[in-house]
Every structure is written in C-alpha cells, then in structure tokens.
Amino acid sequence: MLTERDLLIYLYEDHLLNRHQLHQLINETKKFTFDDFMSPPAWLSRMIPCKQLNTIKEALRNQKRLHAFLTTARPYKTWTYLDDDYPPVFRTIPDPPVILYGKGDAMLIHHPSRLSVIGTREPSASAKSIVYYLLKPLINQDFILVSGLAKGIDSYVHRLASYYGGKTIAIIAGGFSHPYPKENLQLFHHLGEKHLIISEYPINEPIKKYMFPERNRLISGLSFATLIIEAKQKSGTMITADQALEQGRIVMAVPGSILDIHTEGCHTLLQSGAKLVRNTYDIVEEWDAEALNWAEIATKSSDFRKKS
Structure with a gap:
C-alpha cells in the first residue's frame, strides 16, 4: 500500500x-x-x-x-511538500514545487547565504573578469552561488565556485536524464558529484520550452537576492528578475556600457530600482541586512499542517 x-x-x-x-x-x-x-x-x-x-x-x-x-532504486534525493526537510524557503514563494529532486550534496539547499547569479548566454569579453571580481570574495565568505547551468554567465558562475573551492547549486529544466545544454555535460556530471543539481521534474522527463520559466522561479526563489550580470532587454534573465520581485527577493544588477545590448536589461532594472552593484561589498551589505530573516525562515518548522 x-x-x-x-x-x-x-x-x-x-x-x-x-x-x-x-x-x-x-x-x-x-x-x-x-x-x-x-x-x-x-x-x-x-x-x-x-x-x-x-x-x-x-x-x-x-x-x-x-x-x-x-x-x-532512486540514486538521488527526493523532497516532497509533505517532508520536514523540504526547503522552507520555497514555502514562501507563489506556486512552490510539490516535488523536488536533488543530485549531489542535498544539504547545500539548506545553507542560508545563497545568492543567485544569472545573465546572458552570450557574454561580453569582460564578463568573466566581472564574475571573478564580484564573486570570488563571496566564495571565500562561504556563500553558495545558485544559477541555471546555461551557457554563458551561468556556466561561469558554476565553474568559478567549483575551481576556487566554493559550493554551487544548479537548477535545471527537465529531468536528470536530459542534461542541457550538451556542451555542459561534463560540468553537469561534476556538479552532480561535488555540488548540487536540483530539478522539479522526474528523472526521465524530457525538456520542454515551458520548463525554463518554471525553472527560473526556483533560481530566484532559492536565494535572498538575484544578481544580474549582463542581460538583453528581452530575455529569460529579465523574466527571472520579475519573478524575484514577485517573490519579495532583492534584485541587483551590474551596470555596463550604454552601447552594449547585453547590458540594456541591467540598465532597465537599475532605472526601476534594482540595487546597483559596483563591488562585492554592495552584495554583502544586502545579505547582512537580510541574514536574520533568512535564518528564521531556515529554522521554521515545516509541519505546515499542524500550524493550520
């Protein structure tokens, strides 16, 4: 039964x-x-x-x-909305996942200081330097970097965390049997062994277009803030920024050249009130202001039925 x-x-x-x-x-x-x-x-x-x-x-x-x-046999972690160890932060967002699957170090999902970092799949020549300049100090301070395992900025973020001894969480569309994109296959396997990959979809579920915006709401929802490093005006990155705002999360953006289409989205966000990030301290400052609230979320009882 x-x-x-x-x-x-x-x-x-x-x-x-x-x-x-x-x-x-x-x-x-x-x-x-x-x-x-x-x-x-x-x-x-x-x-x-x-x-x-x-x-x-x-x-x-x-x-x-x-x-x-x-x-x-299930060689991966399965969380359900009924479980005591279901990530409580997802209970704070609209339309939380009912089931989650984790491949790798499942405890990383409960680490409080998580920052989501996303951006264009076609980064500029200076993007790697920006990622290093802003995020390397955070790795040294034990932040967990969250992204979507896509080409471009996402891949830079995961690789940086891994190379410098930090930890990273990748949230993907589709099941674990369908890693995407294919060029990140080696990175996928590495993260699944040494870090953590999360999916909302059963292991054999093939990728469909609608899964990407669904995946994006989890990227923004898992972290206290989402940092945008290069984004076109119309892009999945901008959709994720909107989702972060809907979830009550902080949105940060890195400015760039007004002549570069890859930073148009960042400038729009900044005009709309996103936090302008010039250095790592700008990020840490926001975390220091939010840390207590996030510690309370992390320690809340997840026995939601008894509370109701």
Whole structure:
C-alpha cells in the first residue's frame, strides 16, 4: 500500500494530477489515502473531475506499475511538500514545487547565504573578469552561488565556485536524464558529484520550452537576492528578475556600457530600482541586512499542517 508521501510522488510522476491540484489536495485535507482515490469521498469528487478520478483509479490498480514504482532504486534525493526537510524557503514563494529532486550534496539547499547569479548566454569579453571580481570574495565568505547551468554567465558562475573551492547549486529544466545544454555535460556530471543539481521534474522527463520559466522561479526563489550580470532587454534573465520581485527577493544588477545590448536589461532594472552593484561589498551589505530573516525562515518548522 502506498503511503501518503508515496502516493503524492506517484500522482505527480505519472502526471495524474497537476501541481495546482496537488497543492489543493495537500492544503485542503488533513491527510489523503490510497482508499480515498479508489472510493472517492464527496470532498475529493468536488476537487477532481470524475473522468480524471477514473484515470487515477486505473493507474492505482496497475500492480505492475505500482511494484516498479516502489522497488525502483532512486540514486538521488527526493523532497516532497509533505517532508520536514523540504526547503522552507520555497514555502514562501507563489506556486512552490510539490516535488523536488536533488543530485549531489542535498544539504547545500539548506545553507542560508545563497545568492543567485544569472545573465546572458552570450557574454561580453569582460564578463568573466566581472564574475571573478564580484564573486570570488563571496566564495571565500562561504556563500553558495545558485544559477541555471546555461551557457554563458551561468556556466561561469558554476565553474568559478567549483575551481576556487566554493559550493554551487544548479537548477535545471527537465529531468536528470536530459542534461542541457550538451556542451555542459561534463560540468553537469561534476556538479552532480561535488555540488548540487536540483530539478522539479522526474528523472526521465524530457525538456520542454515551458520548463525554463518554471525553472527560473526556483533560481530566484532559492536565494535572498538575484544578481544580474549582463542581460538583453528581452530575455529569460529579465523574466527571472520579475519573478524575484514577485517573490519579495532583492534584485541587483551590474551596470555596463550604454552601447552594449547585453547590458540594456541591467540598465532597465537599475532605472526601476534594482540595487546597483559596483563591488562585492554592495552584495554583502544586502545579505547582512537580510541574514536574520533568512535564518528564521531556515529554522521554521515545516509541519505546515499542524500550524493550520
């Protein structure tokens, strides 16, 4: 018989309920069981359409699938929204993940001083120097650098942290069996062994376009601030900055030449009130002001059902 936690994962990985429905199921019930789906009570029938409930019943009657689910080895960490060690910082954002998968050092996700750093996939000639100048001192101060394992700035950030003995977290779109981009395959394997890779998607889930903005909300949500180093006006980086603001996170930006299209986005953010970053101290100053709040988030009990 599936436990509540197993049932949640099963429903998620078989795409039997979407993220919104799973949150509704969790938040509106004290506990849900296997039997609830086999003989749906009135509250469940009101929540989920009859046709969808019948599909779930058939999936739960599939003994071969259930056996495979329960006996398949999982060489990676799985967090569910029900778990005590679910990252509490994700409970503070709109539309938090229901399930998360971690490859590598899972404890890094609970390290408080995390900074997300993102930017263009087509960095300027000076971008590496800027990344080094701003972030190397943070590595020495035990900051965790979070990014998205993309080409360009993201890759610079991960490689810098690893090379200088720091720690980094990569948040990816798609499952672990579909690392992207292919040119970062070696980096992917290295981070999965020595650092941490996080995905919201089951291990065999191929990448789809909509996953990138979904991934981006986790990049911004995991950290106290998001630092933008070079961004075009219309880009995924700017979308992530908007998500950070929606989540109540700090947005920082590095200025650049007014003639460079790769810094247009940064200048727009600065005009809109983002923190201008000229040196590492500008970043540390913001962390010092936020550290106490983030320590409280990290130590909060995640037994949300007892609190409600």
